[in-house]
Amino acid sequence: MLTIRDIAAKAGVSVSTASRALNNNPRISQATRERIQALADAEGYLPNYNAKNLTAGEANAVGVVFPTANHTLPENPFYIDLLRGINAQLVQRQYVLSVAISKTPEDLLKNVKSMVAQGKIKRFILFYAQADDPITNFLRQHKLRFVTIGHPADHAEDFFVDNDNLQAGIGGATYLLDQLAVKHPVFVESEHDWGYEQQRREGYERVTAEFNVEPLTCKLGELNRVRLFIKQHPEIDGIMATDDYNAIEFYRLLREQYDISRFPVVSFNHSLPDGLTDADLHSVDLFPEKMGSATVALLFSDREPLESPTPGQIKIPYEIK
Amino acid sequence: MLTIRDIAAKAGVSVSTASRALNNNPRISQATRERIQALADAEGYLPNYNAKNLTAGEANAVGVVFPTANHTLPENPFYIDLLRGINAQLVQRQYVLSVAISKTPEDLLKNVKSMVAQGKIKRFILFYAQADDPITNFLRQHKLRFVTIGHPADHAEDFFVDNDNLQAGIGGATYLLDQLAVKHPVFVESEHDWGYEQQRREGYERVTAEFNVEPLTCKLGELNRVRLFIKQHPEIDGIMATDDYNAIEFYRLLREQYDISRFPVVSFNHSLPDGLTDADLHSVDLFPEKMGSATVALLFSDREPLESPTPGQIKIPYEIK
């Protein structure tokens, strides 16, 4: 294995000079810096992270924390895209993506603690934002840097990246009413009252007010209740759902009672293959990969100043497809 | 931070003795070993991975390689469960899970190379099995240990973990014909000819032969072709599909032409929430978490002998729910 000593020897300089050159330390002449970098490049020298981390007292790794099983389901496809966006940025910074994922909160906390204590990981990304969370409590307490995906429920000072769900709700509803010419759109949400659902609903309600149409919301759950709801609202001629699953489920129940075709639906976060429904499915794309990139930008904003207007948070725009 | 020197000092022994005690080195007395371990435990000592890795010349990390975007879609939910199973095992071994995920094969290879060269990672898990793959070529060439999820297309000597897709196909088909009393089951697969689909189909065909029913296969794809297929086969009274997506899509097309209810369907890998279809959906559970665990067992089988009958491969059983 090629070490920095080898490079120093071949360049005829001391090890510390080589180190300085390779790390762009200002205390070195432009000439030798370039000469040594070129040499290292030519020889294919690559630094040993473990050694670097040992001296730095900090690992070149970011811990990505997945939620425990209970609230994972609807988000799965999103996670993979997030990982892509995150890793693309980490690679550029010579960082590595380490995952913490466990079934119970206790195990998860252990996992994170070990990353901190043994692995010297000092930066984390959380794939959830939950009030009164042991992980975030731990990270805050140890003054470690972290960014959550989604708006933190408590602790307004936490850094986070989120979709601009209100705007996306407005955009989706406008598209439904304007482009798709729907007169009686129903807003369909899960039974979980997720924060993003509330924000998208708020957007929907603002638009219906503006268009002078009656807002109508259906929370999924017990099937017969939903069926009754549908029976009572035969006027419905379009759906805005908080995600593809909810869209498809509601549409299916609608089809039970009415024989419709090419029914306009706007949903978020296109996460399912086409072919699962014959609805006219449009989607508000929330750019999970961009979210991932933005997360990393925020995570390193102590080193690389950010041009975000609101320090500590980034909102990702949307696009309708 | 508490180091091994601190422990040695408090125990009144030298650093090397402390090191040996903590690593269960045989060259130490049972008594001092236990005494020092108890002390370290009480003091809350935790070793610094970077230092350990530096001396060991190898990182306590396993690289998990995701496929590039083109063949990711149908597997997403599966990946998360795999990660859970893998990480549970890694934590036990004091290992960390590092992810390589990129959009292009070139970037992915760079990612992996950096893990090897700079990160000193020597063990990998691949979330795919593909013939003529640059990543596996690289790993083989450098004699690094890796296990693939899924049967390797070439290189029969590679280690892998897979579902017992043939048996699962037999089990699913038997369930459909026997328990669900279906007389004319259709086998539905994607247009991709994945290896696991072929194996499940083989299972299906064996069972139909045994039950003396005509095997019937439909490959999804162009909608009107599938519609025609359905029209030509009004006898179909049950579906066996290679995954939930295919099951729901085919069932939807079937519903276009026939007004049926409580239609029996057997699928694999239950990956979608209920409520997306009104079919009577049964699922062959393939235990992705167990797969993850088994992968790690195989990855470390050089250190921890395995009781698997077939060295280098593990097949995960199934269960119908």
Added chain:
DNA sequence: CTGTTAGCGCATTCAA
């Protein structure tokens, strides 16, 4: 601007 020296935390050689 560059070189010498020391040290990060740990495992391991060599002596005792």
Added chain:
DNA sequence: TTGAATGCGCTAACAG
């Protein structure tokens, strides 16, 4: 069985 000394690869303090 234990201890002292050395080195893993790299960075940084201190000299020059």
